[in-house]
Amino acid sequence: MNSSIGISEPQVTRELALDHGLTEEEYDRILEILGRTPTYTELGIYSVMWSEHCSYKNSIAVLKTLPRTGERLLVGAGEENAGLVDIGDGLAVAFKIESHNHPSAVEPYQGAATGVGGIMRDIFTMGARPIAGLNSLRFGTLDDPRARYLLKNVVRGIGDYGNSFGVPTVGGEIYFDACYRDNPLVNAMSVGIVRQGETARAIAAGVGNPVMIVGSATGRDGIHGATFASEEISEESESRRPSVQVGDPFTEKLLLEATLEAIRTGYVIGIQDMGAAGLTCSSMEMSAKGRVGMDLYVDKVPVRETGMSAYEIMLSESQERMLLVVQKGHEDDVRKVFEQWDLPATIIGYVKNGGRVTVYEDGQVKADVPAESLVLGGGAPVYVRETREPSYLKDVRNPDYLNFPEPEDYNSVFLDLLASPVIASKRWVWEQYDSMVRTNTVSTRGDAAVVRIKGTSKALSLCTDCNSRYVYLNPRRGGQIAVAEAARNVVCTGAIPIAITNCLNFGNPYDPEVYWQFKEAVAGIGEACRAFDTPVTGGNVSFYNESGSSAVYPTPVIGMLGLLNDVSGKMQAGFRAPGDHIFLLGTNRGDIGGSEYLRIRTGRISGDAPNLDLSHERRLQQLCLELIEKKLIQSAHDVSEGGVAVALAEACLWSDVANTGIQSG
Amino acid sequence: MFKAKITVTLRTSILDPQGKAVEHGLHSMGYTSVSGVRIGKHIELEVHTESRDEAERVVKEACERLLSNPVMEDFSFTLESVKRSVHAEG
Amino acid sequence: MFKAKITVTLRTSILDPQGKAVEHGLHSMGYTSVSGVRIGKHIELEVHTESRDEAERVVKEACERLLSNPVMEDFSFTLESVKRSVHAEG
């Protein structure tokens, strides 16, 4: 018996609630909901469920302004762990992007590895098999040894996890800016395929149905990981660091195969992966969605450490675990599937009526809470913060910053551009990722990765995009550009942009200037999504990305899904043959605001984000698609960082013919 | 000259997937009396100095700054003075 | 119960790139008095038996068959008898 001998639970006071990250009003709300002082375990449960990371309390009101419906969407944003998009042939794509920024700042290797593990679980918990991974990374400038240490270990963490788990890492992006010095951004994206009708739902239903925990044993890893992600990284949060979450890709591979097999038996009523806030979040969200309750017996949970309390078991964020509700009478059928893959599957409770989750430890009630009161869309608080236009905007848009002499030697400037870390080849990074496993990867070099779907003529075109300098200079237009850029990249491969996921990395929402950036960027993203008819299928918000006194640049990363109905129609970005004519689609307005060229010449990020006319952009993309479909062009490449000069250089470097060059007409 | 033997291990509260997999392997080979398998690093190096204190300082700092990851690992080491072998003087 | 501490090291004749990289790292941090860095594995495990010979056999076989690769590696281990701690009996 591993009951927590002798550790009496701390006395619950208002101070203890504040120490848990709850506000005065939130604590009063809990007293009102429960009609009494919460127990220590209940306080822990409310603090993680109402943390920014789980409740989206400071962002959900704004996120609701995004377009979240479309005839291809089988599941609305926020309904399930990831969006689900119909791609025909009876198939659907589940895809999502999520952040693991704060854990990666503390322990880059494990932070990045568990970020990949977590996003993969969000996909296969829906019954979909992950077929491709991407990642969007941001670090400080490379002259800083800490930035190099973080880059090296984040890349190794992503590679070791993804390569061992067996999903190809096919694309992504990396930026280096001083603002990310102490707070790197590590956003991981996963894309999965499922036959329509074979999906699983994150719901609890059926009174008396057993609740099972499957996968790794539970330890004290990451306790308060949820609230930790909602705090700025400071000396104080360093000391209160939870013990680091460690990823085990081998166990995750077993969990994937066993989970998909278990879902196929038809006896799994509902399933949810255990991410932030572990057992608490999964049990509460599944119960609230099914409008049922649960009796949970924490002493039945397989543990890895001795003497764990109910509080610790409910809040643990040990990796590679799932929560299942199984059809009564078929527990053994499900258990047998997991045991074949050497994984324990243990009944830890039962579904009951009444919507309350009651937690027992050795027969004693440790918590008894209404699930609805805890969840996003239920009783979790929703705030709309005040906004104020940032004072820096006046300064950075000072026109004087933009007039400086033309370069005498364009060639040397051109070489500086090609050598800048933001533009230079990232081969050193992506050669550490297995981009070919599953033999579906048609191409990774170019504007977007193309992954074919065996058994059909179709392929998916995938990319992540965000130029956070543009969003810093003009959040609304920067948000539009992030979506437009992602759509352009997909179009250049010959695919139709069909839906997006997003990872919104911003500073402290209680700072009105940061919240202004957030609202403006989301507004811009919404406008662009409507213009390109690419609805938002879901995603993630990560606030408190700050180090020292200043916030990181507002970084709303867009993950775009494109569809190629016939993979043989795929377009490449590299030139094909000497003698081909080169055209520039769209008008070149000579915008240099926020450009890498401006930074190289003046050392500043200033000016305004480049011009963007959404309807013009839409027609431009449709023209490009038509040229490709009608086989009128040999290659297509989008112009982004480094402008036309770098775009031409890249097309030469990726050309089918060795040492290709260009000459003016 | 001193010969240092350093052991770097994961803190006990931290999950050791490698240890778990090896333990599973040993059990499947029939060694069921084995448990608590934990895998860490063994590092050997020489410190070219005559003073034990100096060698102690060098090894301790090397462990804190590079050889171990303070976020997740503990370290310990032994120091053994080694007469400068003939070959080394050559 | 016995506690085994096992050390597995690459034969000195074999190139150890990790050792070389760590040595290079230490030198660039100013610890130029360090040399001959070699990295190996440190494995800890418990053997639930009362007989030292039995524990010796189990650990030796585990090392020969799984924990080390005889083609490339050498191993050594120490055995320490540990009274069964109170908690373990609970």
Next chain:
Amino acid sequence: MQKVKFGILVFPGSNCDHDAHYAVSSVLNQEARFVWHKESSLGDVDVVVIPGGFSYGDYLRCGAIARFSPIMQDVVRFARAGGPVIGICNGFQILTEVGLLPGALLRNESLRFVCKDVYVRVEQAGARFTSACAPGEVLRIPIAHGEGRYVADAETLRRLEGEGRVVFRYVTPEGEAVPEANPNGSMNNIAGILNEGGNVLGLMPHPERACDPLLGNSDGQKVFQSLIQSFAVHETVHNLS
């Protein structure tokens, strides 16, 4: 011609098993069947493929734990009886751990995982796995590994080279076996070797990833075609006698 029956082993951590199955069945139109590592018998197979992946998460050493799976005893029996076995990447590591091939695969000299196309030169065109290749032919085949540095003691190396059992060597596109062409520090740029009987091949590059023309490279087909042809020859001889 009768289809060749490929038995593809599946360990809990294998992830290239499906790739090998797809290449052999859908691209090369032969028969392929998965064999779970807990089974004690291979069943009716002509060729055993030990695919790439991370058989047991590859903790401790790649392939160290997989070697003790029940199926491996039957693989050793099958190989000792002259049956063709091909170990790809992690499969090669398992073959050295179980003693069917000499030497070991250690951590890449760069200390980094590497995934890219490399070029290998066919050193023995007469082998059962290279009969479809011309002598000295250069094939472009992808690699993806973190522990692929082939190492063996001097005596083993001398015999491998002397007995013509080095089948593939890392080279430049022009075919020179120089250090720059060596992606992981393997001795003598060795990429693939045979056992004494010539029926067991271990190689680090992934031929199954270079079979489907849609992915832009089909050089890898030649390894499997050689094997398939060896059955056709074997069969006609069998019918004649």
